[in-house]
Amino acid sequence: MVVVMDGRASAEQVEAVIMRLEECGFSAHPIYGVRRIVIGAVGDRRVLNSLGLETMPGVERVVPIMKPYKLVSREAREENTVVRVGHVAIGGSQLAVIAGPCAVESREQLLAAAHMVQQAGAAILRGGAFKPRTSPYSFQGLGEKGLKLLAEAARQTGLATVTEVVDEHSLELAVEYVDMLQVGARNMQNFRLLQMVGRSGKPVLLKRGLSATVEEWLMAAEYIMSEGNGQIVLCERGIRTFEHSTRNTLDLSAVPLVKSLSHLPVIVDPSHATGDRRLVGPMARAAVAAGADGLLIEVHPEPTQALCDGPQSLTPAQFVSLMEELRAVAAAVGRAA
Structure with missing residues (x-):
């Protein structure tokens, strides 16, 4: 209640x-x-x-609140929550674009990406230091070295930073270096991790699980908020269906639906949803039109050389073009980009 x-x-x-x-x-x-x-x-x-x-x-x-999720529900708070990440506001009138490589691979790679996305208009730099991969033989990230590189990139560009945490050790390290913590799709129902990030005091980016319902997604956010942390951004990143033409199926209907059910801001990750850079632009534009408060977009200086998710990463030139397109769409729906 x-x-x-x-x-x-x-x-x-x-x-x-x-x-x-x-x-x-x-x-x-x-x-x-x-x-x-x-x-x-x-x-x-x-x-x-x-x-x-x-x-x-x-x-x-x-x-009384009849829904199983209480604190994140629209009944608990009629006004939209605006999450502050450094100097960036997510959930207000400004479209928040988070961009950068899937993984921090080297100092040269990250700094090049950071300066490029900052110049194109991104507000937050993303980069994975801890990479939970399907295969144990795939690149797993640079760990604390990657976090230090994110901090250096932030100092040089003024961008806020976000990285994924996967367990207690990575969380303890990440809180010292970045502005926002990401809980990935595979960990959406890692309830102990959700409680720990809830107690961290840092803003949290919570991705929807691979096969999670909207209610399960909001219940995951409830775990975080029940620990006293209301600075939560929900991220729709596609769900697993029978369709194999794309990496996942992007559920854009979830954006207006969740915004009607919850006061938390909602962003969209078209990169992981489609797995194909040719589809990132159209889905990013559609997400803004559907009411998304922001976007999470993978950008790499040389996608063909990327150690992680190269096929879905935009080139610098493609990202610059997309940002111009997004400004037009955002203006059409009453937002700035």
Whole structure:
């Protein structure tokens, strides 16, 4: 349930409601909006009527939430959440473009990609330092060396940075070097990892699992938010279907659907969804038209030499052209890019 506080409620009244909830075994999560404060409460609904919350000073109303995901639901927060990653806002009027190579391969490769995507208009640099791959013989990333290179690229370009974490060790290292943590599709239901990134204090990019339903995806976000971290960006990256013409099937309908169900921002990864650089541009434009708050696009200085996901990575020239196209689409739907 959520407890909606009156717009004039004092800090003492809010704290009194939180204390009452916690006394009765509920986990209380205050959510501060522009116009009001709501308190998300997770616990045994059977004792709801005995709490007497409606009669407490400053309480406007109590709203039961029927969905299994509570804190990330639109019922808990009517306003859109805007996630801050360094100087970048995701979920506002500005389209946020995250770009860079799938994996950090070398200093020369990463710095070249970073300067190029920054000049083209990207706001955040992506680069994998820890690469969970299908084959144990594939390139697995540079580890901490890759994180240090991301930090150097950030200093040189002013870009915020995001990288994937795969376990407790990679998380402990990553929080020291990057601005945002990514939980990949394979780890979407790694609940212990979700709880740890929830406690990290860093913004989190949560990718949809390979075969996850929308509800399972939002429940994964609930794990993170239940640990006190509301800075979550959801990423649609395609799901596994019977179709083999593309790497995955990009579910663009999930973008407006999730934005109706949740207050969290939603971005789209057309690179992993299609696995084909020829399809990245059309799907990126379609994602913006569908209401996506941003894009995650793989760009490599020399895709044919990439150690990871070269076929889906754009060349620098292709990325520059795509950014120009995206500005036109974004303007048509009332956004800036």
